[in-house]
Amino acid sequence: MNKRFLSLVVVAVLTSGTALAQSDGKSLRDTLSELLRGGQTTEQNVQRKVPFSNEQIQLSFAPLVAEVSPAVVNVYASTRVQARSPFQGDPFFERFFSFPQMPPRVQSSLGSGVFVDQSGIVVTNYHVIEGADEVRVALSDGREYASEVVLQDEALDLAVLKVEASETFPVAPLGDSEALQVGDLVLAIGNPFGVGQTTTSGIISAVARSLGGIGDFGYFIQTDAAINPGNSGGALVNMQGEVIGINTAIYSRSGGSIGIGFAIPANLVRAVVESAKEGSDHFERPYVGANMERVTPDVANALGMTRPAGALVTNIAADSPAAEAGIEPGDIVISVDGKSVDTPESLDYRLATLPLGSAAEVEVLRNGKPTKLSLTIQKAPEGSGEKLQIGGRGPFAGATVADLTPAVLQRMRLPVTETGVVVTDIARNSPAARMGLKTGDIVRELNGEPIKTAAQFKSLAEEDTRLWRFAINRDGRILTQILRF
Known part of the structure; x- marks a missing residue:
């Protein structure tokens, strides 16, 4: 099409004030854009469009929230603490006074949880139920049930509860947290500050985020969806209605959300839930029998690597799974089952999501050359335990x-x-x-x-x-x- 003629058509349409024909359902902007591209629509333009039509502007998360929110519960944990006089235990006052036994006080904590199985299995954070004598869960429709803590793991900050009832419960399915990309839309559903079930929206800010001192594996999803105290144990949900993380921590100087929240990936949560279903009261970490360190820029340069990534093997225990797989000191683990390993924490995470007894394909760099090995996922030998x-x-x-x-x-x-x-x-x-x-x-x-x-x-x-x-x-x-x- 002649460019001068095309320009005249565009000017004529814009100045006449009449809408371009939309018998094919296209808006004025879409039609003009197609004309300017020579009548071709690329996949990129189809996937990313500014909301323009009335139908697009009225899009809502409401159907997604209605689908998932019934499975998100409030978790009430109560602990009985023996009250005592502030002078009790002081040798001077105890010499002259007797202190009567005071009735115990009840301390309560409030958090959130998610039904992940119709049999009544609820996932929440360990710090929500830590030390609790009684744990109750309340659904959004007002129903309330007693629950039993069947698995708790302080290092992972995860706990699994079991509600015994004859009825079935609404469930939010666990999704694949490995499929997440930075920029994906997500919803955070929980009970912040005890005000009631609340939904906030945001995006995935980062994946595989390492946090020192939080969690055994230090491998988190970061989001800017508002997460506040009380959201702990709640659901981070993708646009398919799947739980892709359990909200666990925030970065804050005031105690409120500043747009930096963290969630435990669903793939790790799934492994913990499976352990609970098999009757274990704790999550069994896979045993490798090797110590790892981060790859520094100096090591990366010496080995001719384009960037410092992977887990550098420093020690190997005799007769360990690592030794049996043929891993050697000086190897750099760069992937597990085709999934990249950037740090020792990410290696621990990837191995933890695999079932015990399975074999993982581990790729290592040895003398600058990639080598693939088979590593059996085992639990660590307890020995005599004496x-x-x-x-x-x-x-x-x-x-x-x-x-x-x-x-x-x-x-x-x-x-x-x-x-x-x-x-x-x-x-x-x-x-x-x-x-x-x-x-x-x-x-x-x-x-x-x-x-x-x-x-x-x-x-x-x-x-x-x-x-x-x-x-x-x-x-x-x-x-x-x-x-x-």
Whole structure:
């Protein structure tokens, strides 16, 4: 079409004030845009359009909210706390006064939850029900039920409740959080500040967000949908009506929403729910038997990588799944089942979403070349689980110690090659308490002997000697001491 003629047509239409023919349902803007493109409509222009017609302007989230909101519940947790006088326990006042037993007080907390199974399974946050003696859930239609906590995991900040009733409950299905992209529209549904069920809208601000000190895997969905206190445990919903995250935390200086909220991905929530259905009261982390570190820019440059990404293997435990898979120190894990691994946290997350007993295809960079290996997803061996209390008259008397099994090393996030025994308990006013021993300390050496088992340590610690030499790992620091006792 001649450009001069096209310009005249556009001017004539705009100046005449008459609408261009819309027998094919196109608006004036759409028709003009098509003319200017030479009559062709690209896929990009079809997918992204400014709302122009009356029908588009009247689009609403209401049908989506009506579909999902019945499955979002309020979670009420109550804890009985023994009340006591502020002077109780003071030696001076207790010498002259007697303090009557005061009735217990009831402390309550309020959060949100989501029905994810018609049998009455509700997902919420651990911090909503932490320490609760009674947990009740209330539906949006006013029905209220008692519930039982069947699984709780503090490190993940997730809990699974079970409501026993003869009726079926509305359910919000768990979606695929891996399919999310930054910019996707989402809704957050919960009970902020206890004002009642509330829906807010926003977008996905980031995926695979790592938060230090929150969650075992540090792998979150970030959204700008308003999340406030009370929203904890509520649903983050995509445009298909699927729960793609459980709202868990906000970044705030005032306690209110400033548009930075975080949700636990649905794929991890699904794995936790499956554990609860199988009768487990905690979520079993997969055991790899390797320690990982972040890939620094210097390491990336040395290996010729275009960017610092992946999980650098530093230690491998003998007879571990990592050793059996052929993973070696110095390897960089870059993907699991074709899904990218950017950090050690993302590797932990991806493995945690796989069922125990399955095999994962792990891709590593070895000497700059990609290599694919098969890693079996297993739980960490618990070992004997034996705990021994130390007697005698030595400085460790009154301490309880346990073997450093793979399960203990994993829970304490210790190097897989760490040796010794871990202190699990210390009796009050015992020699161990007076010496300053702490729960979580790892005794690596005693009187020149490397410690390997709790039984060996008990035998050495109960010997009748006056001179004691020992080495302790406390929070990554090695403390050595010589004392007469």
